[in-house]
Amino acid sequence: MHRYVIKRLLMLIPVMLGISFILYSIMTLTPGDPARLLLGDGATEEAIEQKRDELGLNKGFFGGYVDYLGKAAHGDFGKSYRSGEPVYKEVFTRFPNTLKLATLAIGISIIVGVLVGIIQAVRQYSLLDNVISAITLILTSMPDFWFGLILIILFAVELKLLPASGNQHWYNFILPGLTASMNYTAGTIRLTRSSMLEVIRSDYIRTARAKGVDERTITYKHALKNALLPVVTLIGINLGWQLGGTIIVEQIFAIPGIGTLMIGAVRSKDTPLLMASVLFVALLASLINLVTDILYAYIDPRIKAEYSK
């Protein structure tokens, strides 16, 4: 198990290097000069040249990348071209908003998804099951930004219950959280239902029934434990995706998170800021996936046995 974890951690190094190289290439090889963008149209050629030197843009394509890696290896991810602040500061001031949004969304998707999925599985082919299936099908096909606008129309414009933008209070996050959770909730419902149905049909559940265990104990104690295994993986994947996937939701509800930071950084050709924000989220997502896999091994003794072989 330890060897597996170490191997997975080591695998992250080439992946992060690869991501950084792709991002660096996209940012450097596309037209547009960050120095010119910063100084505006009125700047003289000398001033621009001086700014380019200052930002370290005159080292050539590979020179600049090697320079970046060298500094990054020492924990220095550079300064934002635009604000002059170290990029980690910008990332860490924006990240809590994204984290709040993502955890809220995942929280909703776990609670609603698992509960509704169980109810559906227990009453398979009932009217309730069919209605919920139809709703989840539509929800998985719905663009999240559209769902967000509908929520704004309903709760902010018509009922005037919740604010449509801002991030000062906890209730500011209700609508964005619901919006971001929508697709994931539908996915969790579908997976819980199918996984539960599969487990309910298995032999050990039949044995439990034959022994006369009551239906409630079977559902919640015997079946649920096994049925939730794939759901745990899905939740881990979702949380990783969610951290990088709230960009559009942040845009709708004007939440200053990582997504908003990242879009601004690409637009102003702020290479260090863009690389720091994307790499940070990518690293976090990969680590979450690793933790999920480890957790999975711990809750499923069959897999744990496989690793210790």
Added chain:
Amino acid sequence: MSNTAVGAADVPAARHYKKKSQATAIWRRFKKNKMAMIGLVIFSIMVIIAVCSPIFINYEKDVITQTISQRYQAPSLTHLVGTDQFGRDILCRVLWGARISMSVGIAVVALSLIIGSILGASAGFFGGTWDNVVMRLMDILLAIPGTMLAITIVAAMGNSIPNLLLALGIEQVPKMTRIVRSSVLTLKRADYIEAARACGTSNARIIFRHILPNAIGPILVQATLTVARTIISIAGLSFIGLGIQPPSPEWGAMISEAKSQLMNYPYLVMAPGIAIILTVTSLTLIGDGLRDALDPKLKN
């Protein structure tokens, strides 16, 4: 010499016969699935709309010309779902939008299918270092979360159609590559491949004539779902102003334009949103139906 000639004549005929019967069996199972058939009917209607809309809609006159005197008209006989903030008929725009979403969706699928098949099939077939290089590259692409890569590409390179296709395609290529690779891995040990190789068939021919046609099932399912995902992605990019630009009636761009009027005229966001949901739902139903039809064991 005469031996190989007989073998070469027999193998394609046998393969053809098998392919046909398999396709018929799959179609028979697919037809029994009520939801999948509903999806197929809805999607066919959307395709017909997309193909035929130039016959009854004039792009210049009906879709982009602004008529300020006709702004915010309620639904009526002349404007079945009303008009938008520039006096344009919403129904005409939504119908024309089907053309854009469908063509982007199909182009992205074609792109990811071609690149994904070549990479995935060669990686799975040859294995070794090449397999490692390709799959690690795909791991890197998959590790960049959500739409971040697409947004970076479009925002940095400009939102021309080729750049949009690249941005959306690059998200889908790794998934396609993995699916093709795993199919190839299971098939390449099959006896008939061994037989083909014994006949001296070239590697390229084995991959493209013997392996890929038999791996078509999972690829087809993935392609259907890719069109669905792409339609949502392109709408999302257009919504935040990085995709297809107004006045083009792309559904996401229409929702983006309508957003500024959300307080007073909320109905403007409805029609394009419903169009997206209908298209994507129908594709999801088809994809699910195909998956069940291809693998009848899976369903029960």
